[in-house]
Amino acid sequence: MTKQENAAAELKSKVYDKVNxxxxxxxxxxxCPTxxxxxxxxxxxxxxxNLVKMAAEGKIDITEDLKKPIDLCLGCRACEIACPVNVPYGSILEDAKEMIKKKEDESKKKPYMKDWLMNSFFTNSKMLQVSSNLLYxxxxxxxxxxxxxxxxxxKILGNIGKMEKTLPTMPSPKYRIKKGQMYKAKNPExxxxxALFLGCINDSLLYKVNYYTLELLRLAGCDVYIPKNQGCCGALHAHQGYMDTAKQLASDNLNAFEEHDVQYIVTNAGGCGAILKEYNHFLKDGTGSNSKSKVDEFTxxxxxxxxxxxxxDTLKFEKNINKVVTYQPSCHLKNVQKVDAIPEKLIKSISGITYVELPDKDSCCASGGVxxxxxxxxxxxxxxxxxxxxxxxxxDLIVTSNPGCLLQMSHGVNEFSHDKQAKSIxxxxxxxxACRIEI
Structure with a gap:
């Protein structure tokens, strides 16, 4: 068999039942936004x-014919909600991206810079922390x-350079949450x-979001444990075809969150929460120390x-927020985690807010990780x-529930909003x- 025939056969073994x-x-x-x-x-x-099916049958080339259409998919998974027969589109997409990545590695177009970012940068908490301190x-x-x-x-980066304006104001690094600690509840009962999952982007670029998350949980009556050895969730890697790295990150996080018995593992990023909930999809073989029961308990x-x-339902809002507020849902929070109306209910419960629903709110903002x-x-x-x-x-405020959405909507304010004073938070x-928690 030729290399192309081998690749087609491998892809077919992974996806054929799903695409059919x-x-x-x-x-x-x-x-579908695209x-x-x-x-x-x-x-x-x-x-x-249909293109994935044709590639699996050897009728089209995986890199020449399949790569571009797959790369242009946002992976928002709104199609799964609309599908009447529950086609596992997210799984098909990841399988296709993994095979495209394998073919790239065999070619002269191997993405060395991308490999470094995925395998060395986003997986290295110390490197991310140094980058965060430099930004501060x-x-x-x-x-x-x-x-x-x-x-x-x-001038240096062209249109991508415009996104520098979306960088959040960084508070003092002293507000970055320390790992390996238990933070006691502030509520007397x-x-x-x-346990709180910190993520990689939030822990480095948006650690004030993690800080507010921790303080809200404590105020609501939670003892909050921060596992020491937790790391990147692997979502960026899975969505770019780096499945071996994603599986290793998943395994590391499973072990890290075994350190302490907790009722919930709390996330504040729609994309992170989605991949964490789906660890059982790509660790389904239960190999090594990751038994099926262990993975299922985690998810x-x-x-x-x-x-x-x-x-x-224990937070007491002490401050009126007299602003017009709307909400842009995270696709992965809504479509994968199935958390839909709750964020809006919390927003509406704050005194003073004039809540206005965003037209076509369920459509993707087109952040899509990277x-x-x-x-x-x-x-x-x-x-x-x-x-x-x-x-x-x-x-006045565009509320989001995922770091990528937050930065994307901030960029949208800069580029497309009639009101440049509007804020994405x-x-x-x-x-x-509203609870008067301040940095």
């Missing part, structure tokens, strides 16, 4: 599924003001003991911060459409302000 479950009905088309923006069948879920100094020393005034990032404990706070960096123009096309709804309601930032 698609009946090509087209119910997914209106739900189909709506590109208006071509190869940019739709059923079109991509960049802001504190005034270098950021100079670079923005001279538009240096845009402890309701439960939970059953994953809860978004909004779910835990809503369940406890999608908005790799496919900037297509991402901006989708985001500009999203901001037609934002401009219609003119909110995480849900826990809003709740913390």
């Amino acid at each position: 479950s698609c009946i090509q009905c087209g119910y997914c088309l209106p739900a 189909y709506k923006s590109m208006e071509t069948e190869s940019a739709s879920p059923r079109g991509r599924i 100094l960049y802001q504190e020393t005034g270098l950021q003001k100079i670079s923005r005034k001279t538009k240096l990032p845009e 402890t309701k439960m003991t939970v 059953s404990k994953i809860k978004d911060i909004s779910e835990v706070l809503y369940e406890l 999608y908005n960096v790799i496919n900037y123009d297509e991402s901006m096309k989708i985001l500009s459409g999203k901001f037609q709804g934002v401009n219609h309601i003119q909110p 995480h849900l826990v930032e809003l709740l913390a302000e």
